[in-house]
Amino acid sequence: MNPALLPRALTVLLMALVIALSPASAQTxxxxxxxxxxxxxEAEHGGFFQAVADGTYAKYGLDVTIVPGGPNDNNRMLLIAGKLDFFMAANTLMSFDAVANNVPVVTVAAIFQKDPQVLLTHPESKITKxxxxxxxxxxxSKEGISSYFQWLKSEYGFSEEKVRPYTFxxxxxxxxxxSAMQGYVTSEPYAIEKSAGFKPGIILLADYGFNSYSTLIETRRDxxxxxPDLVQRFVDASVKGWYHYLYGDNRAANAMIRKLNPEMTDELIAYSIARMREYGIVDSGDSLRDGIGAMTDARMASFFDKMVRARVVRPDIDYRKAYTLRFVNKGVGVDERPKN
Incomplete structure (x- = not known):
């Protein structure tokens, strides 16, 4: 090598070494x-698995591990104990209950705009409303009696004399x-079709005023x-994952779901996704403008008032501590919704 070129070569080598060891590399x-x-x-969790499978979480600087729940697991307790960073709560009643019991968790997004709770009927009964x-x-179920059925009593005058235990x-x-049977719009109608050979009538409680949010993202106040930046990135990436799952190529996410839960067949997954789209479970109402995950003060107040009237929650709790709008309603992902 020409000796005159040595200083330049050393400079280039040193610059490469500095870049390799710089904080910018650490930022990756x-x-x-x-x-x-x-x-x-299950498919009802699909958007979260999608964000793992298609790299959306990674694009937001996150290495996310999804810890599935089950009948013998209590992931919410693990959240409270600091063993998990986020938790998927079932509905807004859980958020109110956290406030009533001084549990330091906060809802930061509502993935389901509609609670999927339904009552199923036989075609012969010709039920239309x-x-x-x-x-x-x-x-x-026992849980249904203490929650949505109290709303049916207070808002529509239903009687517990007609109720029999549902044991799944x-x-x-x-x-x-x-008779009518409780279920989720994404699963029980499918099970009835497969086992009994008929399509049940479906009454979605959300379409009659049971305006609880569902599939909430919770985290700890601390x-x-x-x-807060970590929380924002997790919410935004999860929202993007749900757009991709509902409207894009969801095969990799479904493969993850099937691996963890072999009972989730391709047919059941397809059914669940179709029902989520058909009934606007994830993407309807406020989310059409503000993005999946949207919440509003007005709707929280409305549902709280209904639950107070139904004597499901105490009137003296400060329900506003149950959630924050800080991380939602930013229109994240709305441009990924199909235009037609």
């Missing part, structure tokens, strides 16, 4: 985040054509205070 490291769901992997259910025998076995419903 992803923040490790753990997210616990409230049930085994919620009020038509009053004369029927109603199979309702459809046989009593199938044996009684003048994480919001100490790392």
């Amino acid at each position: 490291r992803l923040d490790k985040v753990s997210f616990g769901t409230n049930w085994v992997a 919620l009020e038509d259910l009053k004369p029927l025998t109603l199979f309702v 076995n459809p046989q009593p419903f199938l044996a009684n054509k003048q 994480l919001i205070d100490k790392r």
Whole structure:
């Protein structure tokens, strides 16, 4: 080599070494985040798996581990104990209950604009609206009695005399054509079709005023205070994941779901996604303008008032501590919704 070129070569070598060791390189490291769901992997969690599978979380600087729940797991307790960073809560009633019991968690996004709770009927009963259910025998779970059924009593005058225990076995419903059974719009109608060979009537409670949010993202107050940027990135990436899952190529996410839960067949996953789209479970109402995950003060107040009237929650709790709008309503991902 020409000796005159040595200084330049050394300079280039030193610059490359500096770049390799610089903080900019360190910035490519992803923040490790753990997210616990409230049930085994299923299509109703699909957007979160999508954000892992298609690299959306990574694009937001996150290395996310999804920890599935189940009948013997309590991921919310792990969140409270600091073992998880985020948790998927079932509905707004859980948020109100956290305030009532001084649990230091806050809802930062509502992925489902509509609670998927339904009552299913036999075609022979010719039920077309919620009020038509009053004369029927109603199979309702213990949790349902203490929540949405109290709303049915206070808002629509339903009677507990017509209620029978629902044990997640459809046989009593199938044996009684003048009955209705609780379920989720994304799963139980499919199960009835497969086992009994008929399409049940579907009454979605959200379409009659049961305006709870569902599939909420919760985190601890201390994480919001100490790392708001991390919370924002997790919310935004999760929202993007849900757009991709509903409207894009979701095969990789579904493969992850099937691996964790073999009972989720391709047919059931496709059914669940179709129902989420058809009924606007994820993307409807305020989310059409403000993006998936949207929440509003007015709707929180409305649902709180209904639950107070139904005597499900105490009137003296400060429900506004249950959530924050700081991380939502920014229109993230709305440009990815199909235009047609």
